[in-house]
Amino acid sequence: EGALDVLERTAALNRRRAATGEAPFRLGIGIHSGPAMLGNVGAAERLEYTAIGDAINTASRLEGLTKDQPYQLLLSVVTRERLGDAWSDDLVPVGALTLRGRRQPLVAFSLRRTRWEPTPDETEREAARPDEEPEPVA
Numbered sequence: 001e002g003a004l005d006v007l008e009r010t011a012a013l014n015r016r017r018a019a020t021g022e023a024p025f026r027l028g029i030g031i032h033s034g035p036a037m038l039g040n041v042g043a044a045e046r047l048e049y050t051a052i053g054d055a056i057n058t059a060s061r062l063e064g065l066t067k068d069q070p071y072q073l074l075l076s077v078v079t080r081e082r083l084g085d086a087w088s089d090d091l092v093p094v095g096a097l098t099l100r101g102r103r104q105p106l107v108a109f110s111l112r113r114t115r116w117e118p119t120p121d122e123t124e125r126e127a128a129r130p131d132e133e134p135e136p137v138a
Contacts, residue, residue, distance in 0.1 A: 030062025061099040071110035
């Protein structure tokens, strides 16, 4: 629910920005479930609160893939399974995605309501770009 709140607030901000002719912000969120270590890391003079672990790396990789997806939120099959029936009417399968640093693809899902709808201005800019070969997702 926190991720949806962030996306709703960003959408409201983008509506205000559009009214003044400013470009919208595009935000991506990746969610994965699993063990992680949380805490202060570093020396006494320079402590930093951080999260470390495979679940954190996987969520970060999913977030990175939102740039190439029509959805602003990607969640792993592990998180999907933990949701049970929650949001099942809104869930859409995205497919098996290749994450950098992983040998096996990861099945991902999203929520229909997080689909990114480009503004007419963005659509025009995209159409004006020369055809490019997409880079493989690694």
